[in-house]
Amino acid sequence: MRAASHKATSYFAARQDEPPSRTISSPRRLSREESQRQTRARLIEVGRQHFLAYGLGGAVAEKIAEEAGYSRGALYSNFAGKEDLFVAVMQEEHQRYCELYKAIYRDNGDSEKMLQELRTTYIDMLVNPEWVILWAEFQSEAVRNKEMQSRYRQFYHAMVQDSVNRLTEHIENGSLLCKMSPSNFVLAMSSFAHGLALRQRVVGSQPSERTTRKLIGEVFDTLIRTHAGEWKVDSHRPLNP
Incomplete structure (x- = not known):
């Protein structure tokens, strides 16, 4: 019993010497405005690549949205169309x-x-x-x-x-x-x-x-x-x- 008690005491003493564990905080949720800015920035970035590669006439809004990781609706909620997106790129x-x-x-x-x-x-x-x-x-x-x-x-x-x-x-x-x-x-x-x-x-x-x-x-x-x-x-x- 004494041996067991000694082991328990040693264990808790060692635990007290250890640094406190870090609390993992969840990432801060973006505000609506921040999320919209992020979406616009990504669409402009990908749109720029498509306009350079295919021109305004050859670029397809749906493909730009898909490559950016968003739906077609996300593009049209931020821009009136691909022409509007092109102007934003410029x-x-x-x-x-x-x-x-x-x-x-x-x-x-x-x-x-x-x-x-x-x-x-x-x-x-x-x-x-x-x-x-x-x-x-x-x-x-x-x-x-x-x-x-x-x-x-x-x-x-x-x-x-x-x-x-x-x-x-x-x-x-x-x-x-x-x-x-x-x-x-x-x-x-x-x-x-x-x-x-x-x-x-x-x-x-x-x-x-x-x-x-x-x-x-x-x-x-x-x-x-x-x-x-x-x-x-x-x-x-x-x-x-």
Whole structure:
């Protein structure tokens, strides 16, 4: 009996020396808003892949929903249709680059360094094969479809205005100089660069991607600088189209 009592005492003493067991808590349940954001993000991610692979016309809403792990109803409860999903994909693409531009403007006190980072980021975006495909798809669909034309115009004007506002701010505070008004600079650069980047993706070697980057950079450098006194800038009077 004494031996048994000693064993029991030793056992309980050892148990007291052990660290307390951890309580396994169940994962926090997502709120309705969080769940919806998660669903939208997943549908946009998969939709982007399908639009790149099949185009807007070839993509199938049901297949996008299935691959994302949701029902067809989940897609249509978050988006009016695949066209609406496509616009959401483009808005997310644009927002991603906007955040990069904001960080460059915010974190650089050196105008020359800021301009070089803007230049590099801008060219990176324009020659990105996936951006070229999505942008061309958006434009071609806008030509054929009146509803998409309206959505494209809204998207395009918002994108241009955002760039114009940021450029105007830095021209007016003297950190940048431009040979054109901000609105005409954005219009000229985006039209030239988008067209050249698309041509490079379609034609291939003529011009090469390296040459495309160089040409866009040269036009950029010709129109905008940081050195005060070289150009007189009227940032409020756009040229006649």
